[in-house]
Amino acid sequence: MHTPVPRPTSISQPFWDGLRHRRIVVPRCDHCDGWIFYPRRHCPHCCSTALTWRQVSGRATLCSFTIARIPTLPVFAQPAPQNLAIVTLAEGFNMNSALVGVEPDAMRIGMALQPVFDLLDDSGAARLLFTAVDT
Numbered sequence: 089m090h091t092p093v094p095r096p097t098s099i100s101q102p103f104w105d106g107l108r109h110r111r112i113v114v115p116r117c118d119h120c121d122g123w124i125f126y127p128r129r130h131c132p133h134c135c136s137t138a139l140t141w142r143q144v145s146g147r148a149t150l151c152s153f154t155i156a157r158i159p160t161l162p163v164f165a166q167p168a169p170q171n172l173a174i175v176t177l178a179e180g181f182n183m184n185s186a187l188v189g190v191e192p193d194a195m196r197i198g199m200a201l202q203p204v205f206d207l208l209d210d211s212g213a214a215r216l217l218f219t220a221v222d223t
């Protein structure tokens with residue numbers, strides 16, 4: 089069973105294209121400098137539509153998590169359990185993701201994370217996961 093491949097929209101296409109090239113790009117407001125994630129047509133901070141896609145570092149910390157011992161979908165049965173997470177990027181915004189390569193008992197709020205570009209198919213489509221920073 090294969091992990092579903094995201095279907096980009098006209099709004100989210102740059103994000104998914106970035107992941108194909110192992111880059112994380114996110115819209116930022118040209119008016120108030122607010123980061124916008126998930127991607128939208130307007131800034132949720134000031135309603136401006138002047139947005140520019142910018143690359144972010146990928147450095148993050150664990151904001152919150154839950155351990156899904158029953159897979160959220162059959163295709164996510166392995167690896168088990170799913171370490172579902174909300175991560176805070178160094179630039180100051182949150183995104184939903186999951187941690188891989190981290191035992192559930194080792195997960196700590198505030199732990200340092202780095203991106204994992206999880207290849208989904210032969211076309212290069214990828215999803216963004218995170219793992220602990222090597223210390």
Ligand SMILES: [Zn+2]
Binds near residue numbers: 120121122132
């Ligand atoms: Zn704004």
